[in-house]
Amino acid sequence: VLKFTKINKPKEAAVNLRIPGPTPCPEDVLLAGASPMINHRSVEFKDLIYRSTEKLQRIFQTSNEILILTTAGTGAMESAVVNLFSPGDSVLAVSIGSFGERFTQLAEAYGVQVVPLKYQPGTAADAQTVANAIQQNPNIKAVLITHNETSTGVTNPLESISRVVKAAGKLIVVDAVSSIGSLPLLVDEWECDIVLTASQKGWMTPPGLAMVSVSKKAWEANAHAKMPRFYFDYARARKFLQNGETPWTPAVSILFSLDLALTKMLDEGMVNVYSRHVRLAQKVRDGIKELGLELFADERYASDTVTAVKVPVGIDGKKLVETLRIDHDLVVAGGQEALSGKIFRVGHMGYVSDKDIDHCLLALSNVLPKFGF
Numbered sequence: 001v002l003k004f005t006k007i008n009k010p011k012e013a014a015v016n017l018r019i020p021g022p023t024p025c026p027e028d029v030l031l032a033g034a035s036p037m038i039n040h041r042s043v044e045f046k047d048l049i050y051r052s053t054e055k056l057q058r059i060f061q062t063s064n065e066i067l068i069l070t071t072a073g074t075g076a077m078e079s080a081v082v083n084l085f086s087p088g089d090s091v092l093a094v095s096i097g098s099f100g101e102r103f104t105q106l107a108e109a110y111g112v113q114v115v116p117l118k119y120q121p122g123t124a125a126d127a128q129t130v131a132n133a134i135q136q137n138p139n140i141k142a143v144l145i146t147h148n149e150t151s152t153g154v155t156n157p158l159e160s161i162s163r164v165v166k167a168a169g170k171l172i173v174v175d176a177v178s179s180i181g182s183l184p185l186l187v188d189e190w191e192c193d194i195v196l197t198a199s200q201k202g203w204m205t206p207p208g209l210a211m212v213s214v215s216k217k218a219w220e221a222n223a224h225a226k227m228p229r230f231y232f233d234y235a236r237a238r239k240f241l242q243n244g245e246t247p248w249t250p251a252v253s254i255l256f257s258l259d260l261a262l263t264k265m266l267d268e269g270m271v272n273v274y275s276r277h278v279r280l281a282q283k284v285r286d287g288i289k290e291l292g293l294e295l296f297a298d299e300r301y302a303s304d305t306v307t308a309v310k311v312p313v314g315i316d317g318k319k320l321v322e323t324l325r326i327d328h329d330l331v332v333a334g335g336q337e338a339l340s341g342k343i344f345r346v347g348h349m350g351y352v353s354d355k356d357i358d359h360c361l362l363a364l365s366n367v368l369p370k371f372g373f
């Protein structure tokens with residue numbers, strides 16, 4: 001049990017933070033992060049990391065080892081590349097948006113030969129095309145894929161894609177940064193080799209930690225992978241974890257927060273967490289359409305953690321986002337890269353309730369007429 005120092009309660013959040021990460025955190029989760037430091041090479045820390053890892057395994061639905069790394073989501077992506085591959089290895093990179101592109105760039109930066117499989121932004125990947133691409137490129141070692149593309153608000157049908165990847169005997173590396181913990185992802189049943197995420201998304205925890213599950217097949221690949229690595233060396237992390245430690249000084253405060261957030265998620269019940277996300281996402285989509293706005297994503301694959309909305313023609317998207325913040329304390333995200341100014345994105349993952357969505361829709365209904373819409 002963590003003992004909290006006496007500190008002032010944080011004020012009620014000043015804004016409705018509806019970006020797709022960092023996401024709002026419950027007050028007790030924030031307070032847990034303000035606990036006094038402990039020795040990271042102690043029984044207390046060992047208990048903390050084992051407890052957290054065991055809860056993560058329940059949520060990931062896996063018996064794989066889960067490594068907790070002190071890094072951002074991108075660091076976890078990089079960790080997968082350096083731990084599985086050797087320079088010159090070939091991979092298929094499925095990309096449906098900016099984060100898919102990031103995986104491609106990252107792998108290329110390390111000398112991996114990337115066969116790109118790109119989809120139109122707003123659409124999802126499909127198993128048949130992935131199967132065909134693997135057949136045409138039999139030498140690929142792995143498929144890199146984003147489960148939930150945060151830049152476009154699209155969720156890939158991961159289960160069916162994973163089936164064809166596994167049927168072809170390849171590794172599947174899943175960027176689940178904005179999905180797992182909020183959307184079902186059955187790591188063992190879907191045979192996902194690497195599944196990585198980051199604390200600031202659906203985990204109701206501040207940024208600073210990434211969590212990576214590593215399958216038996218991924219460990220086998222790791223044993224032969226020649227890519228240079230040091231900080232992110234999985235084998236070293238595994239060895240230290242056997243002692244209840246991490247190789248380097250971890251973000252202890254964030255781990256205090258994560259530990260409590262995981263308990264709260266399991267107390268709510270993951271079935272309830274998932275259904276809350278489904279219900280609130282539908283509420284956002286319905287509300288957006290009722291306002292006369294158009295959704296960016298193919299609705300069949302619309303994400304239940306983030307909704308992308310088209311900025312109506314003639315409206316300055318950046319000004320719209322700015323006005324929502326200034327007039328209504330509503331913070332939504334703009335579009336990234338080519339979608340900048342063309343869409344805005346509403347995050348609804350983690351610690352989110354009806355009242356947050358009601359406020360968001362009300363603010364939009366108030367501001368849009370000021371833009372002549």
Ligand SMILES: Cc1ncc(COP(=O)(O)O)c(C=O)c1O
Pocket residue numbers: 020021072073074075099146148149150151175176177178198
């Ligand atoms: C799907 C996805 N992948 C990767 C990342 C990168 O995470 P980070 O910003 O923590 O490096 C993000 C962050 O938004 C994301 O949404």
